[in-house]
Amino acid sequence: VPLADLTSWLDSYLKIADFKDWSNNGLQVEGNSAVTRIAASVDTSQRSIEDAVASGANLMLVHHGLFWNKPLMVTGPHRRRLQAALDAGLSIYAAHLPLDAHPEVGNNVMMASALSLQHTAPAFGIGQMGELPYELTLQDFAERVQKLTGEICLVHGGGGGTGVHKLGIVSGSGAGYIEEAARLGLDTLLTGEPEHKHFHDAFELGLNVVYAGHYETEVFGVRALAARIEEQFGLPWQFLHLPTGL
Amino acid sequence: VPLADLTSWLDSYLKIADFKDWSNNGLQVEGNSAVTRIAASVDTSQRSIEDAVASGANLMLVHHGLFWNKPLMVTGPHRRRLQAALDAGLSIYAAHLPLDAHPEVGNNVMMASALSLQHTAPAFGIGQMGELPYELTLQDFAERVQKLTGEICLVHGGGGGTGVHKLGIVSGSGAGYIEEAARLGLDTLLTGEPEHKHFHDAFELGLNVVYAGHYETEVFGVRALAARIEEQFGLPWQFLHLPTGL
């Protein structure tokens, strides 16, 4: 598949132009003009680039790209990353907020669907809210999340024994949305990465918060997007599982 | 001791006016006009306010105060915090960056001293850098830090087996300084709270990073400041240990 066709389809499917995002969404590195195999990774790192190349991919889809709205000197780690990609003809396509918020393959709709959420609606800018089919205890809910991600969750039982029924979901770093979750009348927020400065919010606002990991809550989007590309263009793909433990 | 005398001494000792800090340093809540007992706490929370009152304190020193540069409606948790303090006549004095950076009682100089750092110098805006008297393995260094804080550290051995000799210290949330630590020629950074987005920096720049906890690295300043006040004014004090695990 010509790279230009693929990026043109991605730009449109992910509505890249609609997002004012500090992460420079879109084709960040232009490699070979023909794409025959895809790798999907949460992060862009020296390791993920090398693994992508080793897998035979010539396009890597990532959630976290190389640029965050300021120019980087092509020195040190950034030079090594670029050189590894350019030497191998590996293109890198980044989709940050567009892939959190996407209605079909976004991190948050994917989790909402995996947890069988009902009456879902967008919330928190990029997230989702909805209801579990029936209320679970916080412990049981955390176990379901752990089955989904394969990792232990950090559980802050601010709800004081309240079960989980009305749920908010924000992939990545969403502790700052605890207050909005309370205002929306939710009982529980599922997000990725905790922050000390928002620790007390859950307990003083009476909300349960389940932290499932920044990395763990952001694997869904890139995988679903790669699968969607396979469906559209017939390209084989592979997910590079490189967890950070954060 | 008259509250006005104490706050005037604190404003001067901590050089409050020199910091353009988004945390509104200084006397945030004015309680009884006479101070007879002090409580010291890392955070301002409903729990820390109630514990301070229960301890008989009429002034609470905190690192993280109530305000972060925008007005809060006096509703919900903020109302409950304010009401608890005002009802009990408890003053709250906050010192954020001034207490990270302070040359005598700052979180970072206190840690540098506890770790016997030599040739210390200010770095990272609010932190410190220096050398251990002799090189330690990363494992041994982490154990020394754990003895100091009483909590397990998260260790990212980006140095690839390099020992710890030239050390940077940044209390709280300092993962964003990994790059500056490498530029300064350090081998190891000790900080508080990790962030997913800086995970790869340590490994690609070849730096060891020891994350000792946001809370755990910020207990030093308020304790030392309370002790300094006791020395100056003869007031009894107590540290409120309310860890967040973050």
Next chain:
Amino acid sequence: VPLADLTSWLDSYLKIADFKDWSNNGLQVEGNSAVTRIAASVDTSQRSIEDAVASGANLMLVHHGLFWNKPLMVTGPHRRRLQAALDAGLSIYAAHLPLDAHPEVGNNVMMASALSLQHTAPAFGIGQMGELPYELTLQDFAERVQKLTGEICLVHGGGGGTGVHKLGIVSGSGAGYIEEAARLGLDTLLTGEPEHKHFHDAFELGLNVVYAGHYETEVFGVRALAARIEEQFGLPWQFLHLPTGL
């Protein structure tokens, strides 16, 4: 009436969310959860809070609230105001620009109606413009305004003998709108508070300006809003008349 029901109705009726106002519109202080009596005041001051409490009110509606887009240390007058309100369980609900501009109970439509203005239309962002049924001399018009407010007006006859027919109205501090009033083809502007720096505008642009007082032009909104609440919820209310002479 539950406080939450009342504030929810007010937020919607006043379209609080539509205004980007530096005065933090909405519930600024949360008092008792049940509201049985209302006080209405132009300003929030120690005196108005104490009078509201003395009147038996547990909710005070104000045009000028406690916060103007920056955090205030809870010390001095601000602490005394908050403590007086919190001790008495008095809620404070502020509506600044939303109550100037409101189409039913706004300060400006209320004045336009009291002056029998015809063909009215919004103008000056928050104000009104329209025509008197028949032209009045400037002197006669000023007397009508004085009857309405009960206070002497300051009259700047920039129109040089022109009568009053096409009128602009801006409650509060509206001298900066003289130029816009001239551009709109009006002959007279009625506003509240004069400013030296706009003195010459009236005379050089040939416009009459009647300054009826900042306070005096802003009593209409809070009174009408309280009456509207009485109509909706059956709550008794009282206006606290605390003029500033400005």
Next chain:
Amino acid sequence: VPLADLTSWLDSYLKIADFKDWSNNGLQVEGNSAVTRIAASVDTSQRSIEDAVASGANLMLVHHGLFWNKPLMVTGPHRRRLQAALDAGLSIYAAHLPLDAHPEVGNNVMMASALSLQHTAPAFGIGQMGELPYELTLQDFAERVQKLTGEICLVHGGGGGTGVHKLGIVSGSGAGYIEEAARLGLDTLLTGEPEHKHFHDAFELGLNVVYAGHYETEVFGVRALAARIEEQFGLPWQFLHLPTGL
């Protein structure tokens, strides 16, 4: 005297380049190249320009000039002002904050001197603070100010009977400095123009405030500056007294 020599001396004497002022200090309109007579006026208005021309002046010194940091279309009143000045060859030299703050001819040092203030020091950015030789009652102090300006003052006795001893002075619109005056330990603030929004500050902070008029507190600087020019260059001058009552 050549206009260029005069403006060069003024720019230097008033330290025009040191002020980041929104009023475009300096020579705003360039008239005849030789200056033979000077007019001094607080404001630039059609009337003051015409009076200056009628007095035979070819340079008018003003406190409030034509420009306030944005371009004005040369239409309406602005065109008439410019045309009147250009037709008559009248130069206009404006000094706003530089003439409030000047240590010799500034509005505030002139008032401090006229009131026999002792131990004076700069304060409030452009103002002065100091002590009266002996304490006066607020009433007696207001009378002394009235003798100085020739106009009635508005007196807000926030001090609750406290006399006047430690005094702050801010020419023009200084009600916003009441809080700083209290923090500086002053008992009384003398300024020009009141503002409704600062009305309660005086009463809740316990400070006396004497409002002597925006215009009335700003006549001193331009008069003193004109006298200083006469001393330096021997040029005759005249003050144009055009009060606004504000």
Next chain:
Amino acid sequence: VPLADLTSWLDSYLKIADFKDWSNNGLQVEGNSAVTRIAASVDTSQRSIEDAVASGANLMLVHHGLFWNKPLMVTGPHRRRLQAALDAGLSIYAAHLPLDAHPEVGNNVMMASALSLQHTAPAFGIGQMGELPYELTLQDFAERVQKLTGEICLVHGGGGGTGVHKLGIVSGSGAGYIEEAARLGLDTLLTGEPEHKHFHDAFELGLNVVYAGHYETEVFGVRALAARIEEQFGLPWQFLHLPTGL
């Protein structure tokens, strides 16, 4: 024709209020109240003002006016320009971006029409894009442009021999749009003034660029606008040809 009628018609016809332009579009100088003759000029200069006056005009239409979003002291050249206009009662009406972008008399639609462009559409904010009826060699195209403007073009054959078919047009200083022209799939950009810093763009993006002169590409709008006014109001007019060679 009354000046007010003419400016009101111009403001509406050119949609002046829709442009946030740093050039202060609209009536910049108000001269005689009756307009009997019009001059049209690309620039406002001492020379163009004097020529306009000499031609008997009392209104000059310009593309580049006197003000660029900051106030100018009325000294030196600016004073001489204003005085010349005011002395002669000459009004100056400026239309910068509104006259580049206008769909009937804009510089860019006028050029597109003169070059017989087909399938035209707005592009580059203020410009046009479209197709020549049949492809020309770059040399032939440059000659057609030269016939249109009467001046030699600077031709950068970045297309490497590609002919001219899909054309972008940006009057004035449009070298910064070369990248956008390439993204739009055009083969050639016609603009006015070259810039060193965009020199390499044409050659590395493979685009032909024809620089026809800043002045030469901006004569069309003011001439067409003057003709349109003649049609509407019957006023005689004259174009002042004062090229800069740039």
Next chain:
Amino acid sequence: VPLADLTSWLDSYLKIADFKDWSNNGLQVEGNSAVTRIAASVDTSQRSIEDAVASGANLMLVHHGLFWNKPLMVTGPHRRRLQAALDAGLSIYAAHLPLDAHPEVGNNVMMASALSLQHTAPAFGIGQMGELPYELTLQDFAERVQKLTGEICLVHGGGGGTGVHKLGIVSGSGAGYIEEAARLGLDTLLTGEPEHKHFHDAFELGLNVVYAGHYETEVFGVRALAARIEEQFGLPWQFLHLPTGL
């Protein structure tokens, strides 16, 4: 020579850290760790990179680098430039304003020296001012400049016959400094690139302006810097002459 030694010396010699420049001064691309040969070029272009590689250089000094304060996607021309440099191990070191303003090898001091200017002083932020040993006619001066650069100058004789004695020099795009040159009492400004919007300044302010070309006035710095490096480190170098005609 180790690349790190060279860049460290350059950063210090050019005082890179003192410039807040939008061009990302310093080592922009990190190539081979050992430098054996240097190329010097005004611009970074595909052509200059390829010529540098062809010359055997492993470090290219440039005045205009790759980045201008915003991140560039590594696609199209930018990818080709980076790939060409990285493939060849070519480092790119950029010095924009630091090399205009440098007191030994800056573009402006080099030109001042070549023109035998006396009593030189810094001016225009990055430029120089001084006096010719004796006055030249504008024509003779332009010829001296043409001998220096080897290219025809564009001469704007705004001085109306005035000769050249007091000269200002600003390399590159300096037409915006005509006004400052007049204020400094100079008779002539020598700069690089003309701009239509400053055309009239020279003529209305009575200043001669000689435009010697953006490229032509910026060859001095990189050549002198390369020679200085040769002196310091003994490295051979070559200037890549790639004029733009602008």
